[in-house]
Amino acid sequence: MKNFLYFLTVKECESHLKQEIALRYPELRYAYSRAGFLTYKIAADHEIDNLEVIFAYSYGKSLGKSSKMNFFSTLESILKEEKGEVLLNTYVDIDFHLNLCEYLKAHPKIISEGNKASAQSVVLNIIKVDEDEYFFGSHLYGKNRTIINDYAYAAVAEGENTTIPSRAYHKIREALLLTKEEIKSGDYILDVGSAPGGISYYFLERDAFVVGIDSAEMSKQCLMHKRFKHIALPIEKVRAPEFGNHPFKIMVVDINLDPLFVLHEIRRLFTSVKSCSEIRSLYFTVKLTQKFSMDKLPRIIKELESLGFVRFLKKQLQSNRNEFLLYATKGQRKIVSKRTWSIKG
Numbered sequence: 001m002k003n004f005l006y007f008l009t010v011k012e013c014e015s016h017l018k019q020e021i022a023l024r025y026p027e028l029r030y031a032y033s034r035a036g037f038l039t040y041k042i043a044a045d046h047e048i049d050n051l052e053v054i055f056a057y058s059y060g061k062s063l064g065k066s067s068k069m070n071f072f073s074t075l076e077s078i079l080k081e082e083k084g085e086v087l088l089n090t091y092v093d094i095d096f097h098l099n100l101c102e103y104l105k106a107h108p109k110i111i112s113e114g115n116k117a118s119a120q121s122v123v124l125n126i127i128k129v130d131e132d133e134y135f136f137g138s139h140l141y142g143k144n145r146t147i148i149n150d151y152a153y154a155a156v157a158e159g160e161n162t163t164i165p166s167r168a169y170h171k172i173r174e175a176l177l178l179t180k181e182e183i184k185s186g187d188y189i190l191d192v193g194s195a196p197g198g199i200s201y202y203f204l205e206r207d208a209f210v211v212g213i214d215s216a217e218m219s220k221q222c223l224m225h226k227r228f229k230h231i232a233l234p235i236e237k238v239r240a241p242e243f244g245n246h247p248f249k250i251m252v253v254d255i256n257l258d259p260l261f262v263l264h265e266i267r268r269l270f271t272s273v274k275s276c277s278e279i280r281s282l283y284f285t286v287k288l289t290q291k292f293s294m295d296k297l298p299r300i301i302k303e304l305e306s307l308g309f310v311r312f313l314k315k316q317l318q319s320n321r322n323e324f325l326l327y328a329t330k331g332q333r334k335i336v337s338k339r340t341w342s343i344k345g
């Protein structure tokens with residue numbers, strides 16, 4: 001007997017995901033795909049909760065699909081099968097999501113808020129893959145998979161919220177939720193490749209101090225903020241005295257250049273700038289440029305290990321495009337992927 005797994009990715013990373021699965025889990029058999037949505041056949045006894053996949057922001061066990069007409073009857077029969085509590089998570093239009101929440105709010109098995117979920121909670125995912133096609137799937141809560149309800153609907157409101165300088169705001173929000181990083185008032189953040197300023201602005205909103213490095217123009221919201229300092233130069237031209245004596249806690253690097261060049265600059269900052277020596281966490285957006293191939297990733301990790309980083313998370317986020325997040329921390333939290341792998345392309 002076979003089961004099916006589904007994987008969610010962004011369209012820019014579909015071919016990377018296919019390559020990754022073919023290399024790391026060759027036993028999975030490709031079955032079906034829609035934009036950003038792929039299913040694979042898997043043996044019924046295959047372990048599924050601990051797959052390590054970089055290029056899927058979420059994956060789980062497929063529970064079947066339905067048209068609009070059969071949607072609620074399919075949903076009811078799926079919920080009937082679930083033994084424990086269920087957290088609802090949807091990838092559908094916001095209006096449909098809100099209607100669904102309303103419909104399910106009194107359901108005895110549904111817990112509506114993520115903070116009431118435990119590691120045993122089942123996340124029921126509802127994914128609209130086509131005009132009249134909805135997929136149902138589930139996975140356990142957590143396990144480095146992002147939960148859309150926590151953040152992604154904020155992206156819908158992005159157009160309305162004119163104070164957000166760029167969509168990178170959502171990128172850092174999603175990354176911080178995933179890594180459970182706490183930002184405290186007064187923290188110092190170094191933001192490299194900071195223009196126009198979505199990431200800086202996210203930290204400023206949380207009462208942090210931000211130094212942004214980018215020769216491109218920063219948005220007014222950041223430039224006029226009293227806790228923001230702009231160094232309007234490319235990173236390779238910035239020298240130690242310009243960083244001041246701030247005790248940086250987090251470094252974000254979101255530069256649209258070859259990751260190995262960026263790594264070279266990260267190394268320079270860690271080894272020659274005193275105020276960078278205390279940095280605990282690094283959020284590095286690895287751009288999938290023409291020059292870059294995934295077999296260079298172990299080298300990047302090794303270099304970061306030599307700078308004192310001990311834990312790593314490699315994950316494509318829902319708000320990433322042709323890139324993925326490489327999170328490195330000196331802390332002890334266990335969110336590690338130990339498997340190494342290489343892939344061209």
Ligand SMILES: C[S@@+](CC[C@H](N)C(=O)[O-])C[C@H]1O[C@@H](n2cnc3c(N)ncnc32)[C@H](O)[C@@H]1O
Nearest residue numbers: 166168193195196197198199216234235255256
């Ligand atoms: C994806 S955008 C960054 C978005 C930004 N993080 C935000 O929150 O809005 C990439 C940025 O990298 C910057 N960049 C390119 N080369 C750079 C370099 N050598 N040093 C610093 N920034 C660089 C570009 O000017 C561009 O603003």
